[in-house]
Amino acid sequence: MIVQNLEVVKERIQSSCILADRDFSEIQLIAVSKHFPSSLIREAYEAGQTVFGESTLQEAESKVACLPEKIEWHFIGRVQSNKVKRILLNFKAIHGVDSLRLASYVDEVAANLGMFPKIFLQVNIAEEKSKGGFLIREVLNCMEALLALKRLHIVGLMCIPPFSDDPESSRPWFAKLRMLRGQLEGEFSAVLPSLSMGMSGDYMVAIGEGATHVRVGSAIFGERSYPGGSDPQLK
Ligand SMILES: *Cc1c(COP(=O)(O)O)cnc(C)c1O
Numbered sequence: 001m002i003v004q005n006l007e008v009v010k011e012r013i014q015s016s017c018i019l020a021d022r023d024f025s026e027i028q029l030i031a032v033s034k035h036f037p038s039s040l041i042r043e044a045y046e047a048g049q050t051v052f053g054e055s056t057l058q059e060a061e062s063k064v065a066c067l068p069e070k071i072e073w074h075f076i077g078r079v080q081s082n083k084v085k086r087i088l089l090n091f092k093a094i095h096g097v098d099s100l101r102l103a104s105y106v107d108e109v110a111a112n113l114g115m116f117p118k119i120f121l122q123v124n125i126a127e128e129k130s131k132g133g134f135l136i137r138e139v140l141n142c143m144e145a146l147l148a149l150k151r152l153h154i155v156g157l158m159c160i161p162p163f164s165d166d167p168e169s170s171r172p173w174f175a176k177l178r179m180l181r182g183q184l185e186g187e188f189s190a191v192l193p194s195l196s197m198g199m200s201g202d203y204m205v206a207i208g209e210g211a212t213h214v215r216v217g218s219a220i221f222g223e224r225s226y227p228g229g230s231d232p233q234l235k
Helices: 002-020 038-046 057-066 081-090 100-113 136-147 167-188 203-208
Strands: 028-032 051-054 072-075 093-097 118-122 153-158 194-196 213-216
Touching: 002 028, 002 038, 002 203, 038 051, 038 057, 051 057, 057 072, 057 081, 072 081, 081 100, 093 100, 093 153, 100 118, 100 136, 136 153, 136 167, 153 167, 167 194, 167 203, 194 213, 203 213
Parallel strands: 028 051, 028 213, 051 072, 072 093, 093 118, 118 153, 153 194
Antiparallel strands: none
């Protein structure tokens, strides 16, 4: 099942690339394995998938410990400062850095560990009360200070647009994130090649709007079940 799902997702990425006149190699598929057991991650890994996303440290640590070292783990959840060290030790990239204060702290911990972590700045692109992320004016105000954090390899921006059943409703938000990236590159001479945007429902649209990293969970692993209903982070 997972092997077929992965094939379908990869074919759809491929056709979205053709439509958008982009190269397939520009897109990194992050298989979001949160709430799914290690056995399924191993199945996906054996089918050739090497990059996985997790949103809680506790859940990820036990998986990292028992799965192949070759797996590249990306942290896509909310980052709590008391967990930064363990997140850095387990993950190659962090997609949820959402304040200057947190970024400065990650920089400090990374310096202590001798690391240069890959960072995506999460932007609350639709300025939703329920979501984390920099507001647009905040990221513009903080960019200079963020770029001065020498341990952080800030590769680009990440967003989670408002929840909708219609993938097209995400398009303007993805376009907005891409334009914000252009503005930051122009105003701050920053180099921000990466856009982490698009999930199971809208990754094809995201690729059309410039995504380089798509975070796809349920389309690969199946529906997740949550103790309290839906995923609080995504609503
Ligand atoms: C869970 C999650 C995803 C994957 O969502 P699906 O709809 O299952 O593809 C992507 N990004 C973040 C930040 C998530 O928390």
